[in-house]
Amino acid sequence: IHKGIGVTKSPDVYGGFPTDPYSHTPAHAGGQQPGMTGQVKEDILSRFGELGVSVCNGQLTFRPTLLKKEEFLKSKADFHYFDIYNKPVTIHLPASSLAFTVAQVPFVFHLSNEEKIEITKRDRSKQPGPGTTVPAAESTAIFNRTGEVERVDAYVKVSE
Numbered sequence: 467i468h469k470g471i472g473v474t475k476s477p478d479v480y481g482g483f484p485t486d487p488y489s490h491t492p493a494h495a496g497g498q499q500p501g502m503t504g505q506v507k508e509d510i511l512s513r514f515g516e517l518g519v520s521v522c523n524g525q526l527t528f529r530p531t532l533l534k535k536e537e538f539l540k541s542k543a544d545f546h547y548f549d550i551y552n553k554p555v556t557i558h559l560p561a562s563s564l565a566f567t568v569a570q571v572p573f574v575f576h577l578s579n580e581e582k583i584e585i586t587k588r589d590r591s592k593q594p595g596p597g598t599t600v601p602a603a604e605s606t607a608i609f610n611r612t613g614e615v616e617r618v619d620a621y622v623k624v625s626e
Contacts, residue, residue, distance in 0.1 A: 544556050583600065
C-alpha cells in the first residue's frame with residue numbers, strides 16, 4: 467500500500483507534504499472546501515487497517531496482521547499528542563513499542579508472545595484483560611471522549 471503515491475514519497479517527489487491536509491481555507495474564515503484530499507484520507511484509513519484497528523459490536527478491536535516487527539521502535543523514544551482537553555502530553559515509549567491515538571486516547575502496542583490489553587483509567591487504576599478487544603463500556607468512553615480512559619496498552623503478536 468505504501469509503495470504508491472502518498473506517505474512514502476518525499477516532498478520533492480510528491481510536490482508537497484504528502485500527509486498534510488490540503489485545503490483552501492483562509493485563516494480568517496471557515497472551511498471553503500473539504501479539508502483533506504482523497505489521497506490523505508486513503509492513507510489514514512490504510513494505516514488504521516495496517517494497525518488492525520476495527521470496531522465490532524461497539525468495541526475497539528486490534529488485530530495487527532499487516533503490521534511488521536520492523537515498524538516498532540528500536541530504542542526508547544517520546545510520543546507527543548494532544549489529549550481530549552487539547553493539552554500537550556508526552557509518553558515515554560520503551561523499545562519494541564509504537565503508539566498512536568484513537569479519539570485522542572493513546573494506544574501503545576508492545577511486541578509480545580501473549581495477546582492482552584491493559585486499560586489505564588482516569589483514577590490511574592489499571593484494568594487488565596485477555597485478547598485485544600477493549601470492553602464495550604471503555605470503548606464507548608473512548609468514542610465519547612469522556613476522559614474515563616487515559617491510555618490503552620495492547621500486547622500484540624506481529625509478523626516478521
